[in-house]
Amino acid sequence: xxxxxxxxxxxxxxxxxxxxxxxxxxxxxxxxxxxxxxxxxxxxxxxxxxxxxxxxxxxxxxxxxxxxxxxxxxxxxxxxxxxxxxxxxxxxxxxxxxxxxxxxxxxxxxxxxxxxxxxxxxxxxxxxxxxxxxxxxxxxxxxxxxxxxxxxxxxxxxxxxxxxxxxxxxxxxxxxxxxxxxxxxxxxxxxxxxxxxxxxxxxxxxxxxxxxxxxxxxxxxxxxxxxxxxxxxxxxxxxxxxxxxxxxxxxxxxxxxxxxxxxxxxxxxxxxxxxxxxxxxxxxxxxxxxxxxxxxxxxxxxxxxxxxxxxxxxxxxxxxxxxxxxxxxxxxxxxxxxxxxxxxxxxxxxxxxxxxxxxxxxxxxxxxxxxxxxxxxxxxxxxxxxxxxxxxxxxxxxxxxxxxxxxxx
Numbered sequence: 243x244x245x246x247x248x249x250x251x252x253x254x255x256x257x258x259x260x261x262x263x264x265x266x267x268x269x270x271x272x273x274x275x276x277x278x279x280x281x282x283x284x285x286x287x288x289x290x291x292x293x294x295x296x297x298x299x300x301x302x303x304x305x306x307x308x309x310x311x312x313x314x315x316x317x318x319x320x321x322x323x324x325x326x327x328x329x330x331x332x333x334x335x336x337x338x339x340x341x342x343x344x345x346x347x348x349x350x351x352x353x354x355x356x357x358x359x360x361x362x363x364x365x366x367x368x369x370x371x372x373x374x375x376x377x378x379x380x381x382x383x384x385x386x387x388x389x390x391x392x393x394x395x396x397x398x399x400x401x402x403x404x405x406x407x408x409x410x411x412x413x414x415x416x417x418x419x420x421x422x423x424x425x426x427x428x429x430x431x432x433x434x435x436x437x438x439x440x441x442x443x444x445x446x447x448x449x450x451x452x453x454x455x456x457x458x459x460x461x462x463x464x465x466x467x468x469x470x471x472x473x474x475x476x477x478x479x480x481x482x483x484x485x486x487x488x489x490x491x492x493x494x495x496x497x498x499x500x501x502x503x504x505x506x507x508x509x510x511x512x513x514x515x516x517x518x519x520x521x522x523x524x525x526x527x528x529x530x531x532x533x534x535x536x537x538x539x540x541x542x543x544x545x546x547x548x549x550x551x552x553x554x555x556x557x558x559x560x561x562x563x564x565x566x567x568x569x570x571x572x573x574x575x576x577x578x579x580x581x582x583x584x585x586x587x588x589x590x591x592x593x594x595x596x597x598x599x600x601x602x603x604x605x606x607x608x609x610x611x612x613x614x615x616x617x618x619x620x621x622x623x624x625x626x627x628x629x630x631x632x633x634x635x636x637x638x639x640x641x642x643x644x645x646x647x648x649x650x651x
Contacts (some may be wrong), residue, residue, distance in 0.1 A: 243495055244367075245364075245365060245366060245367030245501050246364070246365065246502045247338075247497075247499035248318040248356050249321035249322065249502075250320065250321065250322045252316065253453050254441070255320070257400075257596075259545055260323070260375060260546060261477060262544070262545050263454075263545050264545075266538030266539075266542075267537045267538050267540040267543055267545040267546040267549070268429040268537050268545075268546075269427045269431075269547060270531055270532055270534070270538070270546040270552070270583065271537075271538035271547070271548070271549025271550055271581055272427075272553070273427050273531055273580070274326060274547075274549075274550045275530050275549060275550045275552075275553030276553075276576065277552060277580045277583075278326070278328055278525065278528055279307070279532065279561075279570050280576045282303040282306065282307070282564075283465075285303050285306065285323065285338075286299050286300075287511075288334055288335050288337075289302065289507070291338070292342055293342060295358055296328035296342060298518065300453065300561065300562060301453070301455065301456055301518050302519060303561055304323070304453055304454065304455055304559065304561050304580070305514065305518050305519040305520055305558075306329050307554040307555070307557055307558035308454070308559075309455070309510060309513060309514055309519055309549075309553070309556035310327045310510070310554060311327075311523060311551045311553070311554025311555035312551070312555065313327040313551075314328070314527060314547065314548070314551030314554060315551040317547075317556070318377055318544045318547035318548050318551070319544070319605035321493060321556055322493075322540075322542040323490060323498060323499075323543075323544050323547075324490065324493075324532035324544050325486070325490070325498075325503065325529065325544075325624065326524070326525045326529055326546075326547040326551065327523070327524060327551070328475070328523070328525030328528060328548040329519065329520060329523060329525075330478060330481075330501035330520070330523050331516070332595070332624070333477050333478070333512070333521045334475050334520060335418060336474060336477075337349060337470065337520035337521075340352075340470040340599055343469070344466040344469065345461070345466075346518075347459065347521075348460075348465075348466040349443040349466055349470060349519075349606075350458065350461075350515045350516075350518070351462040351463065351467075351515070352446065352466040352467045352469075352474070353470075353471065353514060353515040353519075353520050353521065354460050354462075354511075354512050354516075355471045355475075356472070356478065356521070357461070357465055357478075357507075357508045357509070357510070357515065357521070358473045358510035359475040359478075359479070360504055360505070360507055360508030360511060361504075361505050361509055362508070363479050363504055363505075363508070364501045364502065364503070364506070364507070364508055365501075365505050366426055366503035367501050367569050369479070369483060369500040369501045369647075372480065372483075373478065375631055376627050376630075376631045377599070377603075377631075377634070378491065378602040379594060379598045379599060379604035379607075380600055380604050380607045380631055381484050381487075381488035381593045381602045381607075381624065381627065381631040382591045382604070383590075383591075383595040383603075383605065383606075383611065384485060384607045384608070384610075384626040384630065385485055385488055385489055385492070385526065385530075385591045385610035386588060386591035386592045386595050386608055386611070387607065387608045387611025387612040387613075387622075388526065388527075388622075389530060389584055389587065389588050389591060389612075389624055390588065390612055391612075392527065392581045392584050392588070393521070393584065393585065395577040395579070395580075396578050396581020398575055399457040399578060403572065405570070406437050406574065407435070407578060408480065409433060409437060410430050410433055410434045410437070410582075411578060411582065411594055413426075413429050413430050414430045414582045417430070418570075430578070431579060434578070434579065435635065438571065438575070441572060444570060446565065446568050447570060448566045448570055449562065449566050449580055450560070450563045451560070451562035452560060452562075452563075453559060453561075453562065455517040455518070455558075455561055457517060458516060458517065458518055459516070460515045460516065464489070466631060470634040473618070474520070474521065475592070476624060477624055478504070478511065478523050479504060480624055480627060481623045481624040481627060482507070482524060482526065483504045483507070483523065483524060484627060485524075485530050485623065486498070486523070486524030486525070487524075487576060489529045489591075490533050490559075492590055492591055493530075493533040493534060493535075493540075493543075493590065494540060494586075495533070496553075499576060502522075503524050507511060507522050510522025511524075525550075526583065527580070528550055529547075531546070531580070531587070532546035532547045532550065533587075534546075534586055534588070534590075535586050536648050592601075599638070600630075600634045601638070602633060602634060602638055603632075603638065604630065604634075606626075606629060606630050606633050607626040607627065607631075609636075611623060611626040637647035
């Protein structure tokens with residue numbers, strides 16, 4: 243436990259939340275929460291592609307929201323940092339693909355073991371070593387590469403839906419220039435919803451339903467662990483934590499509790515294994531939204547992450563209804579709002595990537611992340627960090643802190 247970073251505490255959190263809540267962090271939290279809800283579509287798409295029953299897939303998403311919502315209340319409140327919790331999207335794709343091969347219970351057993359590995363890494367303090375081996379420019383190169391698609395998806399609707407896309411994007415910059423007391427994201431949301439109402443969006447398919455997570459016992463096989471559990475552990479430790487910590491530091495926060503984030507994610511992943519869910523970890527895209535300038539002053543951005551947790555918990559039992567509501571919205575709506583929310587984060591990530599040391603490693607990290615390549619079933623985010631750091635050690639070893647320390651001894 244000595245390696246876990248200490249936070250502010252939870253006893254004063256409710257009073258601090260009420261004190262620090264404002265229009266900026268509220269709007270950022272709402273946008274991040276809506277983005278997190280829409281991410282359930284990825285789970286449903288992956289489950290459908292793998293031939294999983296729709297009933298299970300819905301339970302999977304409900305557990306994702308409820309469990310990560312609970313952890314997402316306590317982690318940012320304890321540390322007073324914008325640390326929203328969700329689950330690994332690459333892990334979700336692996337999870338959906340492995341279930342037809344090894345079985346659901348066996349896949350969840352591998353999830354439990356992956357969570358135990360992450361917990362051990364966090365408690366032992368090894369994340370500090372991982373973060374030293376993967377410098378900030380390389381981490382931010384991966385982050386910039388992953389987030390770049392959100393920026394591209396923001397402007398892509400200008401081709402197929404030019405009028406609503408232009409109206410929403412211009413409303414953001416108009417509000418930023420002339421209506422600064424009003425958060426630009428709020429203006430964009432209002433304008434977008436108003437446009438949908440005027441254009442006659444069809445909400446006839448929206449249906450109400452209530453459901454809660456269900457308990458299940460994991461089973462254990464070596465095949466499931468090697469095919470899915472070990473890659474998931476590598477993703478949680480080597481990709482998700484560095485990405486989230488890199489975003490927080492990139493937004494001007496002096497430190498982020500890398501060991502604690504990894505350990506808590508490990509505990510959450512172990513809990514998740516008993517409720518049809520594959521992981522718990524820091525949510526990089528939502529961290530970008532909650533930690534970015536649109537969330538207001540630094541010391542109050544943690545409120546946005548807590549709001550995400552509240553949205554997840556409230557929405558979880560009703561996700562069948564929420565999903566049908568999101569389906570009724572034009573696809574460009576979420577893309578534009580998320581892209582605008584992440585715009586300055588993308589810019590900051592690219593600045594850190596290309597304006598410092600580790601130029602070769604950072605460039606390759608960015609390019610690999612953008613490429614979307616998969617090797618051994620593991621996504622580009624992980625390989626961006628591994629290959630970027632490896633190349634940097636080969637051609638620019640002196641840029642590493644431990645190399646400079648050794649040279650001065």
